[in-house]
Amino acid sequence: MAKAKVATVWLEACAGCHMSFLDIDERLADLIEKVDILYSPVVDGKEIPQVDVGVIDGALGNEEEVHLAKEMRERCKILVGWGDCAVFGGINCMRNFLPPEKVLEEAYTDTKSTVNPGKIIPGEDLPALLPKAIPIDHVVKCDVYIPGCPPDADTILWVFQEILEGRVPKVPANMMRYD
Ligand code: SF4
Incomplete structure (x- = not known):
């Protein structure tokens, strides 16, 4: 039997x-x-190929991540949201109480550990921040969700085994982990 082709990406995570x-x-x-x-x-893959299973880990927080999520959706038969960041937005959503400009200020000039006397904030060289960090299914359809921070290795393996058996699994509550 031919091997299943898999791609995984790591977005805001x-x-x-x-x-x-x-x-x-x-x-x-x-x-x-x-x-x-x-x-x-x-x-060491250079571009996302057409695959059977795609896994997205991480939320969507900037335009590049939205682009990658859409590319994954186009190229993956089954798309898996992997971890609380991908499924719910996760810890990235802590920045949603601030406007993007303030988030950049906090990150590049205001934190106690930052030394940036010129108060330089990188601009056009960085992908623009979205107004808020969001779960992946706000932009792309997701077929399988694996919540958890991080999901348990056994759960990840079980999901792969189910997909390889031709099923689109729904993770049962007792296999979800939130620690
Ligand atoms: S371990 Fe938790 S915080 Fe880190 S990427 Fe996964 S869900 Fe997000």
């Missing part, structure tokens, strides 16, 4: 969700017998 994927540990060896990861932070 920390490394936790992809680290949880690696926590599948030695069972990764079995999974890799059945899937080809063609594009991901953990492999």
Whole structure:
């Protein structure tokens, strides 16, 4: 049987969700017998190919992330939202109480640890911030949701196994993790 083609992207997020994927540990060896990861932070892919399964980790917080999410939707038969940031917006939404200009000021000039005497805020070289950080399904249709911060490695593996068996899984409550 041909291997399933997989792409994963890491948008507005920390490394936790992809680290949880690696926590599948030695069972990764079995999974890799059945899937080809063609594009991901953990492999050296240059552009998102057409794949069977796409995984988005992270919320949408800027225009580049919206572009990547749309590209993933176009190129992935099944799209998985992976982690609380992708599913709900997650910790990124803490900035939603401030306008984007204030967020940039906080990030580049106002924090106690920042040394920026010229108060320079990068402008056109950075993708423009969206007014708020949002879950991915505010922009693209998502087929499978894996909440959790991060989702448990067992849950991630179970979702892959279900998809490889030809099912589009709905993660049961007892497999969700919010710690
Ligand atoms: S859901 Fe949690 S672990 Fe995953 S990217 Fe967001 S903050 Fe990190």
